[in-house]
Amino acid sequence: MTYRTGAETALRLHNFWQVLTRRGRRVVPAQPAPAVQPAPQAAPPTIEIAPNDPLIAYFQSVTGAVDIQKLDLDSPALRSMKAAGVQTAVPLVSQGELIGLLNLGPRLSSQDYSADDRALLNNLATQAAPALRVAQLVREQQAEAQARERIAQELRVARLIQQTLLPKELPALQGWQIERYYQPAREVGGDFYDFIDLPDGRLGIVVGDVTDKGVPAALVMATTRSIMRAAAPSAASPGQVLAQVNDLLVNDIPPNMFVTCLYAIFDPRTGLLEYANAGHDLPYRRCVEGIQELRATGMPLGLLPGMMYEERTVTLQRGDQVLFYSDGLVEAHNPEREMFSFPRLRELLASRPADGGPALVEFLLNQLTEFTGPGWEQEDDITLVTLHSTAGVADVDVTAGQGERPSGNGVGEWREISAFTVASEPGNERIAMKQVGEALQGYNLSAKRLERLKTAVAEATMNAIEHGNENRAELPVAIQLLASDEAVKVQITDNGGKQIEPNSSVPDLELKLAGEQTPRGWGLFLIQNLVDEMHVISDAAHHTVELILYLQGDRHASQAT
Amino acid sequence: MAPANVSMNVRKVGDTVSIVDIEGEMTATAESALMDAYTAAMSPQTRAVILNFTGLEYMNSSGIGLLVTLLIRVNRQKQRLLAYGLSEHYQHIFELTRLTDAIKLFDSESEAVAAARGA
Numbered sequence: 001m002t003y004r005t006g007a008e009t010a011l012r013l014h015n016f017w018q019v020l021t022r023r024g025r026r027v028v029p030a031q032p033a034p035a036v037q038p039a040p041q042a043a044p045p046t047i048e049i050a051p052n053d054p055l056i057a058y059f060q061s062v063t064g065a066v067d068i069q070k071l072d073l074d075s076p077a078l079r080s081m082k083a084a085g086v087q088t089a090v091p092l093v094s095q096g097e098l099i100g101l102l103n104l105g106p107r108l109s110s111q112d113y114s115a116d117d118r119a120l121l122n123n124l125a126t127q128a129a130p131a132l133r134v135a136q137l138v139r140e141q142q143a144e145a146q147a148r149e150r151i152a153q154e155l156r157v158a159r160l161i162q163q164t165l166l167p168k169e170l171p172a173l174q175g176w177q178i179e180r181y182y183q184p185a186r187e188v189g190g191d192f193y194d195f196i197d198l199p200d201g202r203l204g205i206v207v208g209d210v211t212d213k214g215v216p217a218a219l220v221m222a223t224t225r226s227i228m229r230a231a232a233p234s235a236a237s238p239g240q241v242l243a244q245v246n247d248l249l250v251n252d253i254p255p256n257m258f259v260t261c262l263y264a265i266f267d268p269r270t271g272l273l274e275y276a277n278a279g280h281d282l283p284y285r286r287c288v289e290g291i292q293e294l295r296a297t298g299m300p301l302g303l304l305p306g307m308m309y310e311e312r313t314v315t316l317q318r319g320d321q322v323l324f325y326s327d328g329l330v331e332a333h334n335p336e337r338e339m340f341s342f343p344r345l346r347e348l349l350a351s352r353p354a355d356g357g358p359a360l361v362e363f364l365l366n367q368l369t370e371f372t373g374p375g376w377e378q379e380d381d382i383t384l385v386t387l388h389s390t391a392g393v394a395d396v397d398v399t400a401g402q403g404e405r406p407s408g409n410g411v412g413e414w415r416e417i418s419a420f421t422v423a424s425e426p427g428n429e430r431i432a433m434k435q436v437g438e439a440l441q442g443y444n445l446s447a448k449r450l451e452r453l454k455t456a457v458a459e460a461t462m463n464a465i466e467h468g469n470e471n472r473a474e475l476p477v478a479i480q481l482l483a484s485d486e487a488v489k490v491q492i493t494d495n496g497g498k499q500i501e502p503n504s505s506v507p508d509l510e511l512k513l514a515g516e517q518t519p520r521g522w523g524l525f526l527i528q529n530l531v532d533e534m535h536v537i538s539d540a541a542h543h544t545v546e547l548i549l550y551l552q553g554d555r556h557a558s559q560a561t
Numbered sequence: 562m563a564p565a566n567v568s569m570n571v572r573k574v575g576d577t578v579s580i581v582d583i584e585g586e587m588t589a590t591a592e593s594a595l596m597d598a599y600t601a602a603m604s605p606q607t608r609a610v611i612l613n614f615t616g617l618e619y620m621n622s623s624g625i626g627l628l629v630t631l632l633i634r635v636n637r638q639k640q641r642l643l644a645y646g647l648s649e650h651y652q653h654i655f656e657l658t659r660l661t662d663a664i665k666l667f668d669s670e671s672e673a674v675a676a677a678r679g680a
Contacts, residue, residue, distance in 0.1 A: 429621070430619065451650040507658070509658060513632060520623065520629075522625045525657075526654065529657045530654075
């Protein structure tokens with residue numbers, strides 16, 4: 001705590017008493033000085049009173065001047081005051097609360113304070129305390145008003161950034177129509193969407209959501225949008241765009257923030273929609289077969305470098321509709337605190353008449369209003385983007401409907417199978433094991449080798465939880481599964497805290513039994529011996545353990561599922 | 562620390578042999594359960610302790626560390642540690658860590674008990 005100067009003090013009565021702030025820690029800077037004339041000595045020491053110091057209760061219980069040198073109390077603050085030469089202290093108490101102290105050193109005449117002196121001091125304290133209290137309240141109010149104004153200003157800035165950067169016009173596509181709806185919540189969230197014109201008449205469609213709210217989210221949204229716009233025209237596929245954006249963003253984004261983002265490339269001539277997804281809500285396609293989720297896996301942008309994004313394609317048929325959206329819709333609550341939810345959205349899409357009625361966006365908003373009831377305060381930004389063929393289109397060259405298939409092109413030899421995170425809590429390595437086991441069903445791995453990989457994944461995840469992320473539950477351990485024709489690869493990434501050096505000391509049972517090594521320390525040894533290859537990749541911010549297991553038999557036995 | 566997800570039942574087979582039935586997870590959280598089970602399995606006449614891994618669901622490197630700690634205690638008492646019921650996967654891990662040198666593995670309880678009595 002610093003010694004308070006005049007500028008910080010709301011009210012001063014000469015220089016011989018100081019003020020205790022109400023909101024700060026209970027710290028009383030004491031300034032013993034003669035009552036008669038200004039102190040000749042240098043700045044007096046600061047005296048701190050801890051909140052649990054018995055001196056506080058004592059001062060609140062007494063009235064009038066206290067002879068400090070004669071007071072006997074087991075109190076660190078009292079000892080400091082005595083050491084600082086405080087002779088007499090007069091508590092300033094308002095509404096039962098100690099708000100300040102008048103501290104006086106010895107009288108210059110070296111006589112004790114007289115009854116008159118004390119009466120004068122008591123009188124002064126009685127009048128000063130309420131005045132001081134009022135001054136404190138005024139200051140608090142001013143601070144609160146400033147804080148409110150600052151927040152309102154931030155909201156205006158955030159909204160301005162967001163609205164400036166969102167598309168003003170809808171793209172015109174031959175044979176297809178795009179509609180959108182965007183409504184920020186009062187406390188602006190981080191939703192965004194964008195349409196990017198690509199060579200050959202194709203269109204990039206972006207729908208994303210930045211974690212966090214307000215100005216920080218708006219700035220990250222603006223950055224993401226710019227990087228996206230720069231990367232989109234030259235990249236070959238949506239997965240490549242997301243991978244590039246992720247690698248650029250990861251260096252610029254605050255560590256606790258990330259961006260979910262769906263990126264799709266639509267060719268209006270063929271109806272081909274290629275898409276990749278960085279952890280965003282899955283779009284829905286409504287087609288003759290019913291409602292389809294357009295599923296592709298990938299980590300949110302800005303969490304970890306070197307991510308790859310699964311790519312999928314779907315060919316839209318005449319009459320199909322695709323809905324891209326943000327979680328503000330599905331996470332809206334009604335007065336009974338029920339959530340709008342994915343199942344409801346899906347049902348609504350399925351139940352909507354194929355032809356006629358209002359457009360999809362309007363239909364969904366009507367349903368949302370019906371669900372939330374009147375007077376609903378929107379909880380989060382809501383973004384809806386729909387794509388559908390216009391009636392009577394003759395020139396849409398619809399190729400044979402293949403439905404969804406993994407495209408796999410453009411992501412190199414390794415294809416992502418799945419990506420997920422676990423919180424850094426002991427025991428969560430079991431979740432990682434289970435997910436890896438399930439994701440690798442159907443790959444050409446014997447049960448025996450799959451068990452070994454799962455144990456290696458568990459050990460690497462335990463290390464990431466305990467050492468890399470130091471058991472901080474809020475830090476995720478990211479696990480990415482990839483496959484090539486010859487092998488499967490699991491990457492386990494943490495935030496690069498403490499690490500165990502590989503091969504630092506090879507565990508030896510005999511040495512352990514003889515007490516020359518700790519009984520523990522088997523983790524890395526097991527990992528190295530259970531998989532075909534282990535690599536460690538580290539940078540300043542992350543630590544990745546990469547486990548590789550070769551597939552057996554047919555080189556082409558693996559199937560992306 | 563998360564709560565232990567393991568139970569350890571101790572059975573005495575005659576005066577000299579005790580069996581510990583391990584059900585659940587051998588992880589760091591199993592430490593007190595394992596050491597308590599060993600204390601319960603101990604008597605002045607005890608010559609061998611048999612670990613029954615039939616009900617083992619999961620063992621990690623911390624669990625292996627616990628077994629090493631147990632081995633040190635057992636060796637100090639001049640007793641022997643035996644085991645049965647390990648899945649093929651964990652047998653492989655015992656071989657990798659060379660725990661098989663110190664803990665003899667058997668396919669069944671009767672074989673383990675016979676070996677322990679012969680000790």
